[in-house]
Amino acid sequence: MTDRTAPTNTKSIKAEILTIGDEVIRGEIVDSNKARMAQRLLQCNIEVHCQTSVADDAARMSELFQIAAARSDLVLITGGLGPTSDDLTTQVMADTFKSPLFLHEPTLEAIRLFFKQRTGSQRPMPESNAKQAYFPQHAAILPNPLGTAPGFMLAAQQAVGTEIESAAESSGHIAFLFCMPGVPRELDLMMDEQVMPWIQKQWPNRPVTCERRLRTFGIGESALEDALNKVDVLTRIEQDRQLRFGYRTCFPDNFLRVIAQAPSAAQAEEKLDEVSAWIREALGPKVYGEGEMALEEVLSDQLRAGGQTLALAESCTGGLVAQLLTNLPGSSEIFNGGVVAYANAAKTDLLGVSSELLAEQGAVSEAVAAAMAQGARKRFGTDFGLASTGISGPDGGTPQKPVGTVYLAWAWEGETRVEHFQLKFKRDMHRRLCAQILFDGLRRHLMGLDVVSSNFTGRKLKVSENR
Amino acid sequence: MTDRTAPTNTKSIKAEILTIGDEVIRGEIVDSNKARMAQRLLQCNIEVHCQTSVADDAARMSELFQIAAARSDLVLITGGLGPTSDDLTTQVMADTFKSPLFLHEPTLEAIRLFFKQRTGSQRPMPESNAKQAYFPQHAAILPNPLGTAPGFMLAAQQAVGTEIESAAESSGHIAFLFCMPGVPRELDLMMDEQVMPWIQKQWPNRPVTCERRLRTFGIGESALEDALNKVDVLTRIEQDRQLRFGYRTCFPDNFLRVIAQAPSAAQAEEKLDEVSAWIREALGPKVYGEGEMALEEVLSDQLRAGGQTLALAESCTGGLVAQLLTNLPGSSEIFNGGVVAYANAAKTDLLGVSSELLAEQGAVSEAVAAAMAQGARKRFGTDFGLASTGISGPDGGTPQKPVGTVYLAWAWEGETRVEHFQLKFKRDMHRRLCAQILFDGLRRHLMGLDVVSSNFTGRKLKVSENR
Known part of the structure; x- marks a missing residue:
C-alpha cells in the first residue's frame, strides 16, 4: 500500500x-x-x-559554540537574537567562526515593514532593531514571519580555537548551527517550516518516528498493565523493535503512549493503527479518545451527534464543569x-x-444530589442534568462527612443515578476529578454503559441506586 | 534596627x-x-x-561530572537515583571520583520502613530498591523523607581524568557535588532543608537577595513606565546598586519585580518595603496586591472584611468567574x-x-447585561451582582457585534454599571480577561473608585451610564 522501496x-x-x-x-x-525542539x-x-x-x-557562549560545533552534526540554538545590547548570539557566532557580519538589506526592509504593519506607521522602527538585519557571512537566513528576529544557519567548516582542538579530532567535520529566536511560537514555526524540511533534505531517507497517545480515565497504571497483559499486548509490542510503549499520568487521566519507527510516516501510522486497535480491544471503553482531545470534547461531540443537550447544578465543583464545557x-x-x-x-x-430534604439529609447527600440534577434538567429543559455536591476542603468536614465526601448525579428521562465517592485530593484536584467523573459518567451512559465502571480507581464506596 | 555589623x-x-x-x-x-534550583x-x-x-x-555523565567538578565550586545534580537499571548517577559518581560504593545500613532500614508504612506491610521492599542504600565512600547522605531515593554530597578533592586537566588549572580545587532525586517535591524539600542551610554554613555572611512582586491589572508596560518615571521611581531604583527592577507580563496581569540585595534578609525586606511604597505612590490603585495573591483573592478578602456577598450571571464567561472564586x-x-x-x-x-428586552436588544447588549447583573443580585439575595454577555468567538460574530464584543455589568443597591469592550483575544484569553475586569471593577468600587479606570488598557469603547 505504501512505498517500501526507498532505502x-x-x-x-x-x-x-x-x-x-x-x-x-x-x-x-x-x-x-x-523540550519542544528535542x-x-x-x-x-x-x-x-x-x-x-x-x-x-x-x-561562555563562544566556548559553548566551539565545543558544540566540534562534537555535534546539528546544533539548535535559541535566544540572544533580540535588538538590545545584551543580545549577543549573532555577534558571538560571527566572532567564533570568523564570519564577519554583513547587513542584509531585504531583512532590514522586512523589519521596517513589520513595524509599519503592527503600528499603522505611527511608530517607526527603532534604530536598535536594525541590528537584527546583520548576519555572519555565508549564513543562510531564516525569515521570521511572527517577529522581528530572523534566525540563521551557519555551517561551521571545522572547529576553531585551541581549547577544543583535541575534542574536534575529525578535522573537516561540518556542523550545522541553527540560531533561532527564543519566543516559543516564533521558534515553533521556524522549526516546523524551515528547520525540519531542511533536515529531511540534508539527510534524506531516514526512518521517521510517529507517536500515538491513547487517553484513559478511571484506571490506574497497574490495572492498565494487567488488562494489557491479559491479551499479551505488551509482549506483542516488545517483540517489535520498531515500537516503544509507555504510560504517562496527566491528572486526572492516564495516557498510553506508543511510538513507532518506520521508513515513512504512512507506514509508522499504519503500525500505530494496528497497536491502537490491540490496546482498544484490551481496554474497551476505558480508552475515551486519542491525541489532544479532552474528555469534555469527546462528550460534547457525542451530545452533538445525538442532538442532545445538557444542564448543570454545581455545588462543590463551583462552575468548573461549566467552564470546561464552555x-x-x-x-x-x-x-x-x-x-x-x-x-x-x-x-x-x-x-x-x-427545604425539608435539605434540612433532613443535609446539602451533601445522595437525595440532594439527585434533586439538583433533576432540577437542572427541568429548569433548563435539557435531555441531561448533572450535579455535584460535596466537601472539597480544606475545611468544612465532619466525622460523618469528612473532607473529600462527594455525591455526583446524572439525571435523564425517567431515571437519576447518584454515586458517592470519598476522594483524597487537595481542593483543586478534588474539583477537577469530580468534573471528570461527571463527564465520563455521561459519556459511558451514552455508550449504553453504567455511569461508573465497577473497578473505578479511587472510589471508596458505592451508594448507587436506580430510581 | 537590624544588625549591620556582621562582615x-x-x-x-x-x-x-x-x-x-x-x-x-x-x-x-x-x-x-x-529553574527552581537556580x-x-x-x-x-x-x-x-x-x-x-x-x-x-x-x-557522557562521567565526562560532564569531571568538567563540572573542575570548573565549578558547587554542582547541583538531579535525576538518575531511582532503583532501576537505567539509574546510573550513584555508580558513575563512584567510578568518576574513585569512591567505591558502600552499603549504608540505616538508609536500607529507612527504605524498608518507607515501604512498610506506605503499603501497610502488604508489599515488602522490592530488592531493586536496596540499590538506593549504596553511596560513594566519604559521601554525606541527604535523607529523603518523601521518597525512597536519598541524595548525597560528595566533595571532589580535585578533578580526575586526562581530558579536563588543562581546564582544572587550580590543583587542589574542591567542588561540592550534590546528587538529588528528580521528583520535584522531593528535590524542593531537600534543597530547602538540607542544601540551602549547608550553603549558608559553608559560605557564611554572604549577602542575601530578596524579591518583591507587585501585581497590577489594566495598565500596559509603557504606561507603567511613564507613571513610574513621572515621580522618578526608576531613577531612584537605578541609583541604588543593590536594587534591580523589571516587568513581567503574566496574562491578564502585569507584574513589577524588585530584587534587593543586602547583608541580611531583614535589611533586604526593609529596602523592598521602601521601594514598594514608592511604586504604590506612583501607581495608586493600579497595584492591586503583592506576591502570590491573585485578584479574586484580594476581592474576596475585601468582601469578607465588609461582610458582603456576591452573585453571578455568566454568559460568555461560562462559569469561569464562579470557578475562579470557588x-x-x-x-x-x-x-x-x-x-x-x-x-x-x-x-x-x-x-x-x-423576553421583550432580549428580542429588542439581543442577548449581547448593554440592557441585557444590566438586567442579568440585577437579576443575579435579586435571585441570590446578595449585595453585589456581576454579569457578562458577549461573543468569545471564534464564531458567532456579526458586522454590528463582531467577535470580541462584550458587555460587563456590576449591580449594587440603587445602581447598575455597564461597560462595553471590544477585545481582541482568543476565546480562552477573552474569557479570562472578562473575568479579571469584573473582579477589578468590584475591587475598585469597594475602594470608592469608578469600576473601570479612564485609562484602562485595551478598551475600545465606553458606553457606561448610571441608572
Whole structure:
C-alpha cells in the first residue's frame, strides 16, 4: 500500500541544543523550548545527546559554540537574537567562526515593514532593531514571519580555537548551527517550516518516528498493565523493535503512549493503527479518545451527534464543569446553562430542591444530589442534568462527612443515578476529578454503559441506586 | 534596627546545574527543576553559570561530572537515583571520583520502613530498591523523607581524568557535588532543608537577595513606565546598586519585580518595603496586591472584611468567574452562587431578564447585561451582582457585534454599571480577561473608585451610564 522501496538511511546524527539567556539561567522562566525542539528532532529519529543553557555572556557562549560545533552534526540554538545590547548570539557566532557580519538589506526592509504593519506607521522602527538585519557571512537566513528576529544557519567548516582542538579530532567535520529566536511560537514555526524540511533534505531517507497517545480515565497504571497483559499486548509490542510503549499520568487521566519507527510516516501510522486497535480491544471503553482531545470534547461531540443537550447544578465543583464545557467553541449547541448553587437558598429557589430534604439529609447527600440534577434538567429543559455536591476542603468536614465526601448525579428521562465517592485530593484536584467523573459518567451512559465502571480507581464506596 | 555589623563575604561562588535523564533529553518532560534550583541559589547570591542535561549514559555523565567538578565550586545534580537499571548517577559518581560504593545500613532500614508504612506491610521492599542504600565512600547522605531515593554530597578533592586537566588549572580545587532525586517535591524539600542551610554554613555572611512582586491589572508596560518615571521611581531604583527592577507580563496581569540585595534578609525586606511604597505612590490603585495573591483573592478578602456577598450571571464567561472564586477555600462566605445562562431561556427564567428586552436588544447588549447583573443580585439575595454577555468567538460574530464584543455589568443597591469592550483575544484569553475586569471593577468600587479606570488598557469603547 505504501512505498517500501526507498532505502533507509540510518546513519546516526549527533544533535545538541543550546539555549542562551540570563532569564533561563537565573530560573526566572522554565525553558520549554529545549523540550519542544528535542521532540521534533525525535520525530526524524535524531536523538539529542546534550542540552545546555548559558547566560548572555560572550566568552561562555563562544566556548559553548566551539565545543558544540566540534562534537555535534546539528546544533539548535535559541535566544540572544533580540535588538538590545545584551543580545549577543549573532555577534558571538560571527566572532567564533570568523564570519564577519554583513547587513542584509531585504531583512532590514522586512523589519521596517513589520513595524509599519503592527503600528499603522505611527511608530517607526527603532534604530536598535536594525541590528537584527546583520548576519555572519555565508549564513543562510531564516525569515521570521511572527517577529522581528530572523534566525540563521551557519555551517561551521571545522572547529576553531585551541581549547577544543583535541575534542574536534575529525578535522573537516561540518556542523550545522541553527540560531533561532527564543519566543516559543516564533521558534515553533521556524522549526516546523524551515528547520525540519531542511533536515529531511540534508539527510534524506531516514526512518521517521510517529507517536500515538491513547487517553484513559478511571484506571490506574497497574490495572492498565494487567488488562494489557491479559491479551499479551505488551509482549506483542516488545517483540517489535520498531515500537516503544509507555504510560504517562496527566491528572486526572492516564495516557498510553506508543511510538513507532518506520521508513515513512504512512507506514509508522499504519503500525500505530494496528497497536491502537490491540490496546482498544484490551481496554474497551476505558480508552475515551486519542491525541489532544479532552474528555469534555469527546462528550460534547457525542451530545452533538445525538442532538442532545445538557444542564448543570454545581455545588462543590463551583462552575468548573461549566467552564470546561464552555471553553470549547460551539458549546452553546449542547449546553443550555447551569446553576452554581453554593448557598442552600440557591438550591431551593433556583433548582427546586425542597427545604425539608435539605434540612433532613443535609446539602451533601445522595437525595440532594439527585434533586439538583433533576432540577437542572427541568429548569433548563435539557435531555441531561448533572450535579455535584460535596466537601472539597480544606475545611468544612465532619466525622460523618469528612473532607473529600462527594455525591455526583446524572439525571435523564425517567431515571437519576447518584454515586458517592470519598476522594483524597487537595481542593483543586478534588474539583477537577469530580468534573471528570461527571463527564465520563455521561459519556459511558451514552455508550449504553453504567455511569461508573465497577473497578473505578479511587472510589471508596458505592451508594448507587436506580430510581 | 537590624544588625549591620556582621562582615559580608562577597567572594564569588561558581555554581552549575546538571540534570540527568532520557525523559528530559528527549523532551518528554519540561524540566522545571533547573529553574527552581537556580532561583534558590540566587537567593543566596549565587549565580549559576551553566545548566546542562544529558541522557542516562554513563560515559557522557562521567565526562560532564569531571568538567563540572573542575570548573565549578558547587554542582547541583538531579535525576538518575531511582532503583532501576537505567539509574546510573550513584555508580558513575563512584567510578568518576574513585569512591567505591558502600552499603549504608540505616538508609536500607529507612527504605524498608518507607515501604512498610506506605503499603501497610502488604508489599515488602522490592530488592531493586536496596540499590538506593549504596553511596560513594566519604559521601554525606541527604535523607529523603518523601521518597525512597536519598541524595548525597560528595566533595571532589580535585578533578580526575586526562581530558579536563588543562581546564582544572587550580590543583587542589574542591567542588561540592550534590546528587538529588528528580521528583520535584522531593528535590524542593531537600534543597530547602538540607542544601540551602549547608550553603549558608559553608559560605557564611554572604549577602542575601530578596524579591518583591507587585501585581497590577489594566495598565500596559509603557504606561507603567511613564507613571513610574513621572515621580522618578526608576531613577531612584537605578541609583541604588543593590536594587534591580523589571516587568513581567503574566496574562491578564502585569507584574513589577524588585530584587534587593543586602547583608541580611531583614535589611533586604526593609529596602523592598521602601521601594514598594514608592511604586504604590506612583501607581495608586493600579497595584492591586503583592506576591502570590491573585485578584479574586484580594476581592474576596475585601468582601469578607465588609461582610458582603456576591452573585453571578455568566454568559460568555461560562462559569469561569464562579470557578475562579470557588477555587479559593472559604469562598462560600462571600459567594452565594451564580447562573451560567447560555441559552436565552435561562436568562429569562432564572434571571428574570424580560423576553421583550432580549428580542429588542439581543442577548449581547448593554440592557441585557444590566438586567442579568440585577437579576443575579435579586435571585441570590446578595449585595453585589456581576454579569457578562458577549461573543468569545471564534464564531458567532456579526458586522454590528463582531467577535470580541462584550458587555460587563456590576449591580449594587440603587445602581447598575455597564461597560462595553471590544477585545481582541482568543476565546480562552477573552474569557479570562472578562473575568479579571469584573473582579477589578468590584475591587475598585469597594475602594470608592469608578469600576473601570479612564485609562484602562485595551478598551475600545465606553458606553457606561448610571441608572
